[in-house]
Amino acid sequence: MDKNAKIYIAGHRGLVGSAIWRTLEAQGYTNLIGLPSSELDLRDQATVNAFFEAEKPEHVFLAAARVGGILGNFTHRADMILSNLQIQNNVIDASYRNKVKKLLFLGSSCIYPKMAPQPMPENSLLTSELEYTNEPYAIAKIAGLKLIESLNLQYGTNYLAVQPTNLYGPHDNYDLENGHAFPTILRKFILARLLEQKDLAGLSKDMGKQFGLLDEVAAELEQYGIFRNGDTVTLRLWGTGAAYREFLHADDMAEASVFVMNNVEFKDLAEGMEEVRNTQINIGTGSDLTIKDFAELVKNTTGFTGPIEFDHVRPDGTPRKLCDVSRIHKLGWKHRIDLEEGVKLIHDEYLQGLKPAAQKEQGGGDA
Numbered sequence: 169m170d171k172n173a174k175i176y177i178a179g180h181r182g183l184v185g186s187a188i189w190r191t192l193e194a195q196g197y198t199n200l201i202g203l204p205s206s207e208l209d210l211r212d213q214a215t216v217n218a219f220f221e222a223e224k225p226e227h228v229f230l231a232a233a234r235v236g237g238i239l240g241n242f243t244h245r246a247d248m249i250l251s252n253l254q255i256q257n258n259v260i261d262a263s264y265r266n267k268v269k270k271l272l273f274l275g276s277s278c279i280y281p282k283m284a285p286q287p288m289p290e291n292s293l294l295t296s297e298l299e300y301t302n303e304p305y306a307i308a309k310i311a312g313l314k315l316i317e318s319l320n321l322q323y324g325t326n327y328l329a330v331q332p333t334n335l336y337g338p339h340d341n342y343d344l345e346n347g348h349a350f351p352t353i354l355r356k357f358i359l360a361r362l363l364e365q366k367d368l369a370g371l372s373k374d375m376g377k378q379f380g381l382l383d384e385v386a387a388e389l390e391q392y393g394i395f396r397n398g399d400t401v402t403l404r405l406w407g408t409g410a411a412y413r414e415f416l417h418a419d420d421m422a423e424a425s426v427f428v429m430n431n432v433e434f435k436d437l438a439e440g441m442e443e444v445r446n447t448q449i450n451i452g453t454g455s456d457l458t459i460k461d462f463a464e465l466v467k468n469t470t471g472f473t474g475p476i477e478f479d480h481v482r483p484d485g486t487p488r489k490l491c492d493v494s495r496i497h498k499l500g501w502k503h504r505i506d507l508e509e510g511v512k513l514i515h516d517e518y519l520q521g522l523k524p525a526a527q528k529e530q531g532g533g534d535a
Contacts, residue, residue, distance in 0.1 A: 169197070169227050169270075169430055176225035177202045178210060178259050179232030184274060184332070186339045187422035188229050195426065201225065211254040213261075220262040228263050228271040229425060230256070230312075236346045241302040242483075252308035260315055264325060271327040272429050273316050275309040275448060277414075277489050278302045279331060287454065287492035290331075290446045299486040313448050320434045321444060328437075330428055333452035333491045336510065337418030338517060344392045349459065350415055354466055354515065356403060360394050361472040364401045393479065401474040406482035409460030414452050414490050417505040417513075424451045427501045452491035453503045459484075469511050 169175065175192065179185035180202030192200055201223060208219055210232050234244075234251040241248055256273070263271045280288045281296040298306045316327035336350035344352060355374075362370045363386060371385045372378050379385040386396040393404035428449060437447040457465075463476055496502075505513070 171196050172199055173197070173226045174199045174201060174224065175227045175229070176200075176223065177229045177231060178255075179230075181339065182231060182233075183335060183337055183340050183418050184421055184425075185229070185231035187337060187418040188231060188425055191419070191422040191426050210258055211251060213254075213258045216258040216262050217265070220266040220268075224266060225263075226269050227429065228259065228268050229429070230259050230271060230273045231425075232259070233274075235305075235341070235348070239345055241305050245304045248302075249304035249308045252305065253311060256308065256312040256315065260312070260319070260327070263327075264319055264323065269326065270429060271316065271325075272425055273312050273327065273329045274425070275313050275329055275331045276306070277331055277333045277450070277452070277491055278306045278486070279310050279313070279448075280489060282486050284489070286488050287490040288450070289492040290448055290450060290495060293446050293448070301483055301485055317445070317447055320438075320447075326434050328428055328432060328434060329448040330425060330451050331448050331491070332421050332424075333414040333416050333450075333489070335416055335418050335421055336514060337421075338514075340418075340514075342518075349413060349462075350514075353405065353459075353463060354470075354511070354518065356392060356394060356405070357463075357466045357470040357472050358515070358518065359389060359392070360401050360403045360474060361470045363389060363394060363396055364399075364472060364474060401472075402477060403472070403474060404477040404479050405459070405463060406479055407459060407484035408480050409458060409463065409478040411459050411484040411486065412456045412488040412490065413459060413462065414454075414456040415462075415507055415510070416452050416503060417510045420453075420503040420505050421451055424496065424501050424503075428496075428499070432499060449496050449499070450491040450493050451496055452493050453507070454491070454493045454497075456488065456490045457507070465508065465511055466515075469515050 175197060177185050177189050177200060180189050181204055189200060209215055232255050234248060236244060280292050282299040283296060284292040313329040316329055319325045320327055340351040341347045342351045342355045359374060366382055368379060368382055395402045438444045
């Protein structure tokens with residue numbers, strides 16, 4: 169990409185999109201464009217077409233999506249598949265019609281089967297059934313990567329797809345009901361620590377409402393699995409704690425995205441394939457840990473001293489989804505922020521007031 173090329177980042181206010189924006193700016197790109205969902209609803213085809221016709225971007229990073237954790241994916245199944253299909257189809261189609269030189273579509277590791285081999289190689293896609301709780305979201309993402317793959321094969325475009333593992337970083341969604349594992353668990357530990365310290369002011373600030381008594385906030389926190397019994401605070405997390413998760417910092421994901429955009433061509437990925445499929449590129453660290461071990465890491469970082477319990481009635485989600493990152497490693501990219509360092513970075517940023525407002529609707533341009 170030329171440093172002066174017009175680059176559109178769809179979802180530039182979200183976790184990954186904002187990281188891509190920061191990375192591009194740091195690397196000297198000067199012509200970046202992005203609009204919030206209040207000004208550009210990516211679910212509206214006519215609006216998207218008008219935007220592309222007016223702006224004529226040369227390169228597109230498609231990082232916009234409606235996202236959620238286990239609860240959000242399960243309870244908003246129709247929204248997850250419909251909103252994401254609309255966003256993807258509109259942006260990808262408008263890119264093709266307006267002759268965008270290169271597009272990078274950001275998918276998700278949840279596209280792989282529930283019982284995929286570990287680590288999950290790109291060619292495990294569509295080999296068996298998906299994990300039920302995030303099936304609609306995964307199907308939408310699979311449709312997106314197959315759309316760009318098919319455009320490349322039929323019309324000779326040069327569009328690419330990357331599949332990140334579980335991401336975390338600045339501008340994450342810390343909603344206690346709809347957030348992903350990393351931000352939700354981190355925030356619950358911070359709240360549990362504040363309750364343990366009897367920090368009423370800190371709890372009021374975090375929860376966004378004024379509490380007069382500690383008992384008032386303690387009663388509200390019980391719905392999120394934080395329980396106070398005298399001076400002891402217990403944190404109860406969903407599932408058994410046995411599920412494994414891989415976590416990647418959004419800044420690493422952004423650097424990988426820019427690297428792929430600048431160094432990878434679709435024809436090279438498809439070279440030698442008798443049937444061209446599974447040309448997506450996994451992005452991750454290549455290592456994972458159990459949710460229980462992750463909880464202990466967060467506990468040590470926050471300074472919380474109470475017990476941790478697990479609610480076995482609640483779902484674990486996919487048992488394990490470690491990405492096989494050999495393809496991206498061979499291409500020349502590796503992550504740089506290890507998880508322990510990343511947890512400390514995000515914990516400190518959160519306490520410094522960088523937590524965004526809860527995002528319950530992310531279907532537009534700022535997901």
